[in-house]
Amino acid sequence: MPDASPLCLALFQPDIPQNAGTMLRLCACLGVEAALIEPAAFPLTERHFRRAGLDYLDQVMMTRHLSFAAFEQWRATKGRRLLLLSTRASQPYPAFAFQPGDIVMVGRESAGAPDEVHRAADARLRIPLRAGLRSLNVAVAAGMVLGEALRQIDGFPRGEVIGNGTGPSQA
Numbered sequence: 001m002p003d004a005s006p007l008c009l010a011l012f013q014p015d016i017p018q019n020a021g022t023m024l025r026l027c028a029c030l031g032v033e034a035a036l037i038e039p040a041a042f043p044l045t046e047r048h049f050r051r052a053g054l055d056y057l058d059q060v061m062m063t064r065h066l067s068f069a070a071f072e073q074w075r076a077t078k079g080r081r082l083l084l085l086s087t088r089a090s091q092p093y094p095a096f097a098f099q100p101g102d103i104v105m106v107g108r109e110s111a112g113a114p115d116e117v118h119r120a121a122d123a124r125l126r127i128p129l130r131a132g133l134r135s136l137n138v139a140v141a142a143g144m145v146l147g148e149a150l151r152q153i154d155g156f157p158r159g160e161v162i163g164n165g166t167g168p169s170q171a
């Protein structure tokens with residue numbers, strides 16, 4: 001595996017700071033690396049993320065890429081697979097075999113990811129939904145698929161239990 005982190009979550013040109021903040025918090029808590037592909041629809045500053053409720057920013061292993069082309073150059077140096085979550089994909093994610101080092105990418109809230117990104121991906125994965133319903137919130141989609149990927153590769157953090165695990169700790 002190329003890096004210390006078992007997986008990477010890539011945010012393609014995020015539109016909504018609250019969603020980006022939720023996904024970066026997810027990355028911090030699960031020990032998943034994050035990649036931000038610019039331009040975003042909001043300034044990628046610490047102030048904006050903190051206002052969106054992300055107070056774990058210093059715990060996120062994050063790379064920023066000025067364009068998709070720059071991200072692709074970086075990815076080529078790492079030799080990592082790109083797995084795009086897309087409402088246009090036909091392959092359901094629960095049947096996909098994830099590997100350590102995989103990069104799971106989510107698209108924009110407004111428009112998903114463009115054809116160029118679909119073509120570049122090693123796999124395009126779909127979360128099956130009930131007929132007639134369009135899509136999930138992007139952070140929910142990211143959480144579902146990262147959870148399955150971490151389960152498959154046994155990549156969840158081995159965190160300490162706070163207290164004795166039976167209930168609220170004594171003050």
Ligand SMILES: C[S@@+](CC[C@H](N)C(=O)[O-])C[C@H]1O[C@@H](n2cnc3c(N)ncnc32)[C@H](O)[C@@H]1O
Nearest residue numbers: 085086087106107109112126127135136138141
């Ligand atoms: C709100 S959705 C994008 C909606 C956009 N109109 C489209 O159809 O692509 C934002 C992102 O969440 C992810 N997503 C949401 N629902 C999904 C699903 N059922 N399967 C795969 N990815 C999904 C995708 O990465 C998508 O680009």
